[in-house]
Amino acid sequence: MAGGVGDGRLGWSIGIFLTHFPIFPCCCCGKESTRNPGAMASDARGLAFAPQSSKINTGSPLDSPCMNLIHQLVETARAPERDAPLLDTALAIAMLEYPALDTQAYRRRLDDWGRTLRARLPQDPEIEDSIRALNDFLFAELGFQGNLDNYYDPRNSFMNDVLDSRRGIPLTLSIVYIELGRRLGLPLEGVSFPGHFLVKLSLADGAVVLDPFNRGVSLSEDDLGRLLREVATDEPDDFGPLLASARKQEIVIRLLRNLKAVYQRDGKVEKALEIVNLILAIDPAQLPEYRDRGLILTELECARAAAADLGHYLAHCPDDEDADAIRALIEELVEEPQSLH
Numbered sequence: 001m002a003g004g005v006g007d008g009r010l011g012w013s014i015g016i017f018l019t020h021f022p023i024f025p026c027c028c029c030g031k032e033s034t035r036n037p038g039a040m041a042s043d044a045r046g047l048a049f050a051p052q053s054s055k056i057n058t059g060s061p062l063d064s065p066c067m068n069l070i071h072q073l074v075e076t077a078r079a080p081e082r083d084a085p086l087l088d089t090a091l092a093i094a095m096l097e098y099p100a101l102d103t104q105a106y107r108r109r110l111d112d113w114g115r116t117l118r119a120r121l122p123q124d125p126e127i128e129d130s131i132r133a134l135n136d137f138l139f140a141e142l143g144f145q146g147n148l149d150n151y152y153d154p155r156n157s158f159m160n161d162v163l164d165s166r167r168g169i170p171l172t173l174s175i176v177y178i179e180l181g182r183r184l185g186l187p188l189e190g191v192s193f194p195g196h197f198l199v200k201l202s203l204a205d206g207a208v209v210l211d212p213f214n215r216g217v218s219l220s221e222d223d224l225g226r227l228l229r230e231v232a233t234d235e236p237d238d239f240g241p242l243l244a245s246a247r248k249q250e251i252v253i254r255l256l257r258n259l260k261a262v263y264q265r266d267g268k269v270e271k272a273l274e275i276v277n278l279i280l281a282i283d284p285a286q287l288p289e290y291r292d293r294g295l296i297l298t299e300l301e302c303a304r305a306a307a308a309d310l311g312h313y314l315a316h317c318p319d320d321e322d323a324d325a326i327r328a329l330i331e332e333l334v335e336e337p338q339s340l341h
Helices: 037-048 063-080 085-095 101-120 125-140 158-167 170-182 221-230 248-265 269-280 285-297 303-314 323-335
Strands: 188-193 198-203 206-211
Touching: 037 248, 063 085, 063 125, 063 170, 063 248, 063 269, 085 206, 101 170, 125 170, 125 198, 158 170, 170 188, 170 198, 188 323, 221 285, 248 269, 269 285, 269 323, 285 303, 285 323, 303 323
Parallel strands: none
Antiparallel strands: 188 198, 198 206
């Protein structure tokens, strides 16, 4: 199975929308709120268009603990790797679902595993020996594996659940692999390969590409071509650009997009909206998210905010393959009478 839960494209067909007026849960504590979609849209836009600064003024009536959690996540995602490791950011995302999560306990668990594994290796191990030991420990001894039975379970995107169940999707298993490998001194890097996140180790004469979703096996060009064909992508003449090292923020946004896609698949549009807002708070230049948020807001009957987001997207992507359908939708939205929220 190809590993990408979400690919950034539309999560549903344009023109087919539900018309309901849901009760919105708080984005982290799960309490029901009687806030209406218009209020949520207003808060969402305040968060998404926040300046690139250490504080985000949303003007939101959300509970302070919830907003503090969002601020922390955005700051952690933007921070350099040396100041906020990838594991810390992944655990911060998990706190959206588990606000009382003891993140230090999970960091200690990775540290303990790292010490256990280092003690089994010689003083200056060969790279091949370190990778073999990492694979044996993580997959054979600890039992980590891809969650094929419940691939679209949102818990596959929450790092605490992945570490507890030892099941995950390619991206979250890769984060565990990278973090544990770095504790062995292996400079592992993420690769945002189409449809299936991978890991690579750069060497003097090239790079070794590894697949933690499949027990850390090393991949050949034929294997990479097969993965591309699974997501209907043409095989390139040069795999180099597809194997570029992924920056931490890029990995975080891909993790959030996976979570958004799962919520869309499950019809949890209010949760999908929360994730879109977070992505745009981290990086307002993620243009497809304005399109997706516009579609979500349309479903939530927030016509004015939806039209603004869709218009913003078209202004920057006028040649999108869905441009005509989006323009038609905007025309419908601006003609709709505004509801009182």
